[in-house]
Amino acid sequence: MAFSVALAMGVVTNVIQRYLDPQSPFSAQIVPSIPFMFMLVFLLYCAVRARPEVSGAGHRTPTINPFRRTPRSPSPAVLVAVGYP
Structure with a gap:
């Protein structure tokens, strides 16, 4: 994902x-701010996605917490590093 x-x-x-x-001062300010624009788009996407939705009878549908940690099995690289067969 990061790649x-x-x-x-x-x-x-x-x-x-x-x-x-290339001689414009506007260009000199826009180009270094591109990573911050990507972060803004990502934060807006997360804010819209995490908004609770209301279904037909007024009940709230469960939302997914993207920051909740779930138990996972270790990656294969970790298993190889500790010598697990």
């Missing part, structure tokens, strides 16, 4: 630099 977001930021930066004037 795809970093790749998208690089592509967006490259495309924006192609169309903006």
